[in-house]
Amino acid sequence: xxxxxxxxxxxxxxxxxxxxxxxxxxxxxxxxxxxxxxxxxxxxxxxxxxxxxxxxxxxxxxxxxxxxxxxxxxxxxxxxxxxxxxxxxxxxxxxxxxxxxxxxxxxxxxxxxxxxxxxxxxxxxxxxxxxxxxxxxxxxxxxxxxxxxxxxxxxxxxxxxxxxxxxxxxxxxxxxxxxxxxxxxxxxxxxxxxxxxxxxxxxxxxxxxxxxxxxxxxxxxxxxxx
Amino acid sequence: xxxxxxxxxxxxxxxxxxxxxxxxxxxxxxxxxxxxxxxxxxxxxxxxxxxxxxxxxxxxxxxxxxxxxxxxxxxxxxxxxxxxxxxxxxxxxxxxxxxxxxxxxxxxxxxxxxxxxxxxxxxxxxxxxxxxxxxxxxxxxxxxxxxxxxxxxxxxxxxxxxxxxxxxxxxxxxxxxxxxxxxxxxxxxxxxxxxxxxxxxxxxxxxxxxxxxxxxxxxxxxxxxxxxxxxxxxxxxxxxxxxxxxxxxxxxxxxxxxxxxxxxxxxxx
Numbered sequence: 282x283x284x285x286x287x288x289x290x291x292x293x294x295x296x297x298x299x300x301x302x303x304x305x306x307x308x309x310x311x312x313x314x315x316x317x318x319x320x321x322x323x324x325x326x327x328x329x330x331x332x333x334x335x336x337x338x339x340x341x342x343x344x345x346x347x348x349x350x351x352x353x354x355x356x357x358x359x360x361x362x363x364x365x366x367x368x369x370x371x372x373x374x375x376x377x378x379x380x381x382x383x384x385x386x387x388x389x390x391x392x393x394x395x396x397x398x399x400x401x402x403x404x405x406x407x408x409x410x411x412x413x414x415x416x417x418x419x420x421x422x423x424x425x426x427x428x429x430x431x432x433x434x435x436x437x438x439x440x441x442x443x444x445x446x447x448x449x450x451x452x453x454x455x456x457x458x459x460x461x462x463x464x465x466x467x468x469x470x471x472x473x474x475x476x477x478x479x480x481x482x483x484x485x486x487x488x489x490x491x492x493x494x495x496x497x498x499x500x501x502x503x504x505x506x507x
Numbered sequence: 508x509x510x511x512x513x514x515x516x517x518x519x520x521x522x523x524x525x526x527x528x529x530x531x532x533x534x535x536x537x538x539x540x541x542x543x544x545x546x547x548x549x550x551x552x553x554x555x556x557x558x559x560x561x562x563x564x565x566x567x568x569x570x571x572x573x574x575x576x577x578x579x580x581x582x583x584x585x586x587x588x589x590x591x592x593x594x595x596x597x598x599x600x601x602x603x604x605x606x607x608x609x610x611x612x613x614x615x616x617x618x619x620x621x622x623x624x625x626x627x628x629x630x631x632x633x634x635x636x637x638x639x640x641x642x643x644x645x646x647x648x649x650x651x652x653x654x655x656x657x658x659x660x661x662x663x664x665x666x667x668x669x670x671x672x673x674x675x676x677x678x679x680x681x682x683x684x685x686x687x688x689x690x691x692x693x694x695x696x697x698x699x700x701x702x703x704x705x706x707x708x709x710x711x712x713x714x715x716x717x718x719x720x721x722x723x724x725x726x727x728x729x730x731x732x733x734x735x736x737x738x739x740x741x742x743x744x745x746x747x748x749x750x751x752x753x754x755x756x757x758x759x760x761x762x763x764x765x766x767x768x769x770x771x772x773x774x775x776x
Contacts, residue, residue: 330619332619335616335619336616337616354512357617358510358511358512359510360613360616360617361511361526361613361617362508362510362511364523364526364609364612364613364616365508365511365526365527365530365532366508367609368523368527368532368605368606368609369532379508383508383509383510384510386510387510387512
């Protein structure tokens with residue numbers, strides 16, 4: 282019988298983190314930010330059917346970057362959790378905080394116990410109403426959870442994007458300005474992104490119970506042109 | 508609550524009922540061997556008009572021979588483009604509607620697309636069928652389902668029986684204890700090219716006739732200001748008709764009947 286080689290736990294964690302980061306870095310960045318009447322989520326996504334941004338519940342949205350099959354599995358689990366909770370208790374008892382915590386626990390346990398960590402970074406956004414505040418929960422591949430009040434940037438090369446977006450961020454700006462700033466930050470210095478290669482959705486305050494809405498290409502061009 | 512993640516071979520997919528079963532949320536059927544008396548909802552109806560479909564229901568729920576509720580709602584939006592109305596054992600029917608609404612939304616979110624109208628009607632049939640053991644014990648739930656079919660650009664109506672059989676109706680249908688009177692009234696006044704206003708009027712008259720002949724169906728309650736609920740589903744989605752508009756219709760119908768000594772006097776009014 283051969284004995285397995287001893288590998289220091291620090292090394293194991295470091296290797297796993299590196300592996301996950303590499304996987305995430307292959308994808309493009311994603312920005313979520315608060316504007317005067319809602320939350321804007323923008324991602325670079327050439328596909329019109331494989332979404333990075335989706336609806337979880339009445340006022341909760343999900344966004345993921347990294348490996349599609351992995352974050353999509355998390356998205357579906359989120360929809361299931363929210364619908365079951367809302368059906369068992371009441372619609373108003375469904376909140377982003379508890380869902381983000383569940384995601385964090387799951388990602389954390391996969392990171393420490395499984396062979397392969399999940400190569401994803403996700404965001405759970407909740408549009409506030411009444412007593413509840415608008416919040417953005419950012420959960421990293423190893424289960425680290427942070428809550429942001431105004432904006433979050435996810436994805437591989439997030440730091441320069443975050444820096445640029447932070448510089449242009451203004452509290453209480455409107456949708457059109459926020460979208461233009463997000464597009465600017467996501468674009469590389471030498472080329473601007475086309476509206477057709479963007480996936481954009483919003484959670485907007487309004488009369489409708491379901492606040493989540495995708496923005497179609499024509500609406501996008503209008504907002505970007507203004 | 509834990510994060511609901513499943514092995515791919517055991518995954519419930521977009522089926523919310525299967526998910527609830529897996530999570531242990533759905534309760535087993537209670538038994539009614541003791542003949543518990545429960546509230547019953549009564550007359551609901553649906554009819555097509557040129558641009559969509561109307562769904563209407565009275566507001567009364569009965570428990571044996573007494574009135575249990577005077578302002579019960581029996582017409583609900585199932586999702587943006589469909590409506591469901593219920594007759595039968597009230598508590599279970601309302602619970603079934605709630606489950607049906609969540610199921611449609613759940614499917615839409617998990618799959619990223621909405622179910623076809625046919626698919627929604629089928630889904631409801633499965634829920635009624637799953638309810639059969641309770642129906643055998645006296646808790647019968649008979650829904651009526653209608654919606655606007657975006658792929659065919661027309662309103663469609665589906666009826667159900669207690670065993671979960673579902674049938675598509677061509678123009679109109681009514682169920683519940685006063686359903687027969689309501690159906691006859693609609694039959695006499697129905698045309699293919701009814702406008703929305705005319706269809707609302709016909710729905711109101713049909714409910715009036717049902718309440719006139721059936722003790723379990725509630726008529727317009729002018730003292731408390733409670734009127735039947737009428738909803739319309741068109742290409743623009745589900746809209747509940749404002750109560751004052753319905754009240755107006757009833758008042759003019761009542762005034763006419765009064766002048767005719769209680770009869771319809773050669774018109775349907």
